Amino acid sequence: MQALKDRILKEGKNLGDGILKVDGFINHQVDPQLMDQCGQELARRFRHVGATKVLTAEISGIAPALTTALHLGLPVVYARKSKPITMPDQVFLTLTPSHTKGRTVELIVSPEYLAGGERILIIDDFLASGATILGLVRLAQTAGAVIVAIGAVIEKKFEGGRGALAALGVPIESLAVITAMEGDQIVFEDD
DSSP states (O other): OHHHHHHHHHHOEEEETTEEEOIIIIISSOOHHHHHHHHHHHHHHHGGGOOSEEEEETTTTHHHHHHHHHHHTOOEEEEBSSOOTTSOSSOEEEEEEETTTTEEEEEEEOTTSOOTTOEEEEEEEEESSSHHHHHHHHHHHHTTOEEEEEEEEEEEGGGOHHHHHGGGOSOEEEEEEEEEEETTEEEETTO
16 A cells, blocks of 8 residues: 555654554554555455454554444454453453563453454554464454454564464455565565
8 A cells, every 4th residue: 555655654763673663643643544544445455254343452453443444334342451440350361472562461352342253354553473463363262253354554574473373364464564674774565
């Protein structure tokens, strides 16, 4: 998706250690028009999978998941990173490493919103090592749901996440695939 790639090249910053800072339009401040374009494109790519719900992780995955779900006419569930008092005592919970936080985080979903038989489309901001998405997969599978596809706004191919998810046997789509980040250089797969 060229508009996304252009924005990454213009505003993205390689912070080293595989960290790409895109806080100005995805992760801290969100550009709603760009996220709508991303959601529209992800919805186009996944319209055929028959998803019944979109699942993502708090917080950065919410914007692309929401716009994708809007274009598919589906609800969004996001895995919380801390349990609010409004959530029931019995929850689906998994632990996953967070590259940007530098520690393990909890992903928590209420069984009220994730059930057996659901067909889950996972959407997240990044596909890097695949650890967060695999955490979402575990939550969905624990609930008895089926993963039907996985989408990401940005994929850092050099971190191997796609390979970690390949055993799931579902379509995996990313809107911008980065093959290398060296200094100020960000190289996309199709460049």
